Amino acid sequence: MSRPKLPRKSTNIDMTAMCDVAFLLLSFFILATKFKPAEAVEIQTPTSVQKVKVPEKDVVLVSISADGKVFLSVSEEERRTALINELNTRRTLGLSAADVEVATRAPFFGTPLSQLKTSLSVPADKYTGATFPGIPAKDSTNNELIDWMSAVVAVYKGDKMNLLLKGDMKSKYPTFKNVIAAFKRNELLKFQMITNPEGVPEDSELFKTGQKTAQ
């Protein structure tokens, strides 16, 4: 008995289906991607079990880098202009209208007030956290963050403001303490700290109460 002859098949595979899948996935990822906004410095946030989403509007963000530098950024451009104008009149920084315009476009602030004017001449591609010394908040006597925050309070008077604090895992506690001291001085008693989500341990009380409310 001889084997029946198999018909010779072409080695070509129809790629159409695969192509369809590939582009379906591609379109999904394109739509789901949200590029991270430019940040002063790269900050590795610690983890927490919290589930509250970080607000995106009306954000006043104070960042603490790993080496303890403090930066401030404001999400809305109008507020930034108002903030700079406020500080300019309060502390007589001597900024011209053109300087204020440059400052409005700055992604963050991270210099002592005395150096703010010179920092504005830094070109955009060198405007990173590494270039600047940070807002002085080392101790309670020379805490310029208090001035910044009091100007922020004046700018946001009567409006909703989301005060966020983003600290690096490795930054030391005293910096954090001085930052919250500056908040307290301006009666900013509620703020949120940005963290990465983490699972709730399963035998903990929070997990049990969470389940109870879910039922």
Place this chain on the structure above:
Amino acid sequence: MAEMDVSSGGGHKKGPGVKKSKKLSTRVDLTPMVDLGFLLITFFIFTTTMSQPTAMKLNLPKDTDNPEEQNEAKESGALTILLGTDNHVFYYEGKLSPDGSNFKSASFSGENSIRDIIINKKKDVIARHVHTASCQKLQGDAQAKGDTNWQNACADKDFVVVIKPGDESTYRNTLDILDEMAINVVKRYALVDISEGEAALVKISDQSAGPAKK
């Protein structure tokens, strides 16, 4: 990988003199397109950030010099947690004894973890709780809020955790402890500056303990 032209060879014969017109295949080779597609997919997978950051809320108490507004912590229900370098955690219950004998060391995970210590202390405080008239209001508030566990709302009212991060402790450890407060549902806790005596104790213990892993 061009399409093979299979129509040229063989096939049925047309009449003599009829020129064979070459049949062009309509099929396009899609392989490069798929390659490109997957290349872009990998790019977007790597750039996308799926896990949205979350926010931990912290409400600070107002600084007050008025003793009437200050909260008194009962010594029996107080647990003080101190943070040192290299993820070291120390704690003592109640007041620190002058010779530092109740100053103990703990860790963030595994054996003797700070979580177990918080849980045990909380249980202990709840077990020793004596019902008083002032509790009625707390229970009533909890019931009004729709808390199913309202009967226990008052039992842990004496339980206070005092967090004292040392000057060398990290922001991460501070948040870890604040997170423990959320995990173990500690309602009353305070972030307090470390005193000099405690700082010295932490420093000595830090050096003797060696690096600890988180």
